[in-house]
Amino acid sequence: MENIIKLETVQEYNKLLGAETLHPLVSITDFSKLKSIKHCQKNFGFYCVFFKELECGTILYGRNKYDYQEGTLLFISPGQVAGVNDGGETLNPKGLALMFHPDLLYGTPLARRMKDYTFFSYDSNEALHMSERERQIILNCFREIQEELEHAIDKHTKQIIASNIETLLNHCVRFYERQFVTRELVNKDLLCKFEQILRTYFDSNKPNTVGLPSVAYCAEQVHLSPNYFGDLIRKETGKSAKDYIQLFIIEKAKELLTEKDKTISEIAYQLGFKYPHHFNRIFKKTVGITPHKYQTQYM
Incomplete structure (x- = not known):
């Protein structure tokens, strides 16, 4: 049986990557700040939105292989397995990862809407491929979340971050609809x-x-x-x-x-x-x- 690392929290994933955690339930990780990422299969206990800036080879997602293209978004929901156990590592990685735990959403409007974002259950070969303009919109959403994470945590933090995540996901809905149309x-x-x-x-x-x-x-x-x-x-x-x-x-x-x-x-x-x-x-x-x-x- 293949060794699969079970990650229950955002902090556990950041620890595996060697990245800092500013909030226990949500994180933006900039892969360009890491020297390398060791390859392994992971069972996620939280939501992930991966933004891949550069082509970085083949990754296993569930039972399927997927070659990332530049400017691609991939979505993972709690309970899904992603990664590859090939003993290798990616040097000087690029891209971003937004991770957020379901607990972050409790008591927010986004909690009720998560089931509507069906792309969290898409296979990896159905990832979102973005235009340059769309990439900039998504990167701005990532920046907004990161800026709030760098702010001292207070009673407004949860609602503001959840609202920013919802904005990002709503843009993704629009971009997927465009992707459907362009492949009519x-x-x-x-x-x-x-x-x-x-x-x-x-x-x-x-x-x-x-x-x-x-x-x-x-x-x-x-x-x-x-x-x-x-x-x-x-x-x-x-x-x-x-x-x-x-x-x-x-x-x-x-x-x-x-x-x-x-x-x-x-x-x-x-x-x-x-x-x-x-x-x-x-x-x-x-x-x-x-x-x-x-x-x-x-x-």
């Missing part, structure tokens, strides 16, 4: 692949053996994380990937209901529903009438 042709190709995955799924025996197709299954077929895949589909169609799958299933159900030689229960099981009443409920909610009533219209 790729996204349209993805939508075609999504349709094909669903058609192939229902042409196979999977509905009987596995059940209904999941967003995770479809994302895996195109080598994307479920969150990134879902965000791309929503951007392209205005619907969630889950809703898109459900609408596909309803259209497939309509097709089967017009064949007349199958009962409602047989169709439900053929589509992958465990229980016919579940199929009935979803069909009526989507179409406005029961499957039985729909079927009788064609009899």
Whole structure:
């Protein structure tokens, strides 16, 4: 089993790097002030936003490899594993890391919003690649947080830092939306692949053996994380990937209901529903009438 260093606190990571900690729950670490960084796999107990200024080779993130490009942001959430155990080290590293513990967010508006920043669950090959203007905006956000950290801690510190982090993350949401748009042709190709995955799924025996197709299954077929895949589909169609799958299933159900030689229960099981009443409920909610009533219209 590979040796993975478990880092519960921001201070533990800074100690590993040989960097100073100004606040126990949040830190900005400037890698250019370090002589080197030893390579190791780490299990993070806090959020990290890594800004990579220069290309620095390949890193393992989960099970995937990723070659950093200049001006890239990578996001890590508590419980994720990143790094590589190759016995090496990076000399004269560049870039910045924002680390903040979930405890910092308690009692702030940001605590409720963290679930909306789905890019913390993107795979590393789905990192944010920024323009020069976008890089400067992000660097300004880092500077604002650092300046507050250098201020004496008082009753306002937590709210100000949390607000600055929220501003940074909101910019990242905007930049990701731009990234989706600039890759629109790729996204349209993805939508075609999504349709094909669903058609192939229902042409196979999977509905009987596995059940209904999941967003995770479809994302895996195109080598994307479920969150990134879902965000791309929503951007392209205005619907969630889950809703898109459900609408596909309803259209497939309509097709089967017009064949007349199958009962409602047989169709439900053929589509992958465990229980016919579940199929009935979803069909009526989507179409406005029961499957039985729909079927009788064609009899």
